[in-house]
Amino acid sequence: EADIYQTPRYLVIGTGKKITLECSQTMGHDKMYWYQQDPGMELHLIHYSYGVNSTEKGDLSSESTVSRIRTEHFPLTLESARPSHTSQYLCASSEYTSPYEQYFGPGTRLTVT
Amino acid sequence: RKEVEQDPGPFNVPEGATVAFNCTYSNSASQSFFWYRQDCRKEPKLLMSVYSSGNEDGRFTAQLNRASQYISLLIRDSKLSDSATYLCVVNMGAGNTPLVFGKGTRLSVIA
Numbered sequence: 001e002a003d004i005y006q007t008p009r010y011l012v013i014g015t016g017k018k019i020t021l022e023c024s025q026t027m028g029h030d031k032m033y034w035y036q037q038d039p040g041m042e043l044h045l046i047h048y049s050y051g052v053n054s055t056e057k058g059d060l061s062s063e064s065t066v067s068r069i070r071t072e073h074f075p076l077t078l079e080s081a082r083p084s085h086t087s088q089y090l091c092a093s094s095e096y097t098s099p100y101e102q103y104f105g106p107g108t109r110l111t112v113t
Numbered sequence: 114r115k116e117v118e119q120d121p122g123p124f125n126v127p128e129g130a131t132v133a134f135n136c137t138y139s140n141s142a143s144q145s146f147f148w149y150r151q152d153c154r155k156e157p158k159l160l161m162s163v164y165s166s167g168n169e170d171g172r173f174t175a176q177l178n179r180a181s182q183y184i185s186l187l188i189r190d191s192k193l194s195d196s197a198t199y200l201c202v203v204n205m206g207a208g209n210t211p212l213v214f215g216k217g218t219r220l221s222v223i224a
Contacts, residue, residue: 042214088154104158106155
């Protein structure tokens with residue numbers, strides 16, 4: 001089992017609130033990722049990081065921001081939640097070297113009312 | 114052309130059947146290939162890596178055809194517990210690029 005954790009697992013929150021989704025891994029992986037996935041749909045990469053102080057935007061335009069101050073921690077923040085942000089958010093990590101397989105956390109299911 | 118393409122299915126097969134999924138990828142410089150499994154409303158989990166020589170893990174066999182740029186997954190003697198979505202995943206080119214996930218192929222194994 002992968003040692004990657006996400007909190008909260010479920011969150012229901014009102015429009016306009018600021019949200020931070022937490023992701024931590026204890027595997028010492030340099031690379032971390034955030035994906036967004038709607039039910040029955042494909043994964044969309046929204047942010048990734050290749051190490052401390054490194055962050056990049058993914059393929060899907062996102063109103064969220066991330067930070068990577070510590071290797072094991074990669075939080076995602078939404079400054080002002082909207083109903084369109086309702087989705088599942090999955091965090092993943094991988095080693096820096098080949099073969100690059102990613103390990104996923106259990107996800108945070110976010111509902112914005 | 115999408116970077117990683119899969120037949121979305123669903124594939125509905127009886128228990129004990131053999132089923133095969135194919136996946137094509139667009140970048141000939143791709144280096145690493147994987148099959149992930151995702152159960153409904155759960156996170157994706159690595160099923161197996163795909164090596165150039167092909168590899169087998171129990172009832173599962175993965176193969177890579179670099180010339181035609183496709184990978185395949187064969188499941189023999191399907192079990193009810195194999196019902197899931199199978200994601201084809203490719204590392205496109207240079208090592209420091211994120212993995213690209215296909216949309217997935219949904220499999221339902223029926224008793």
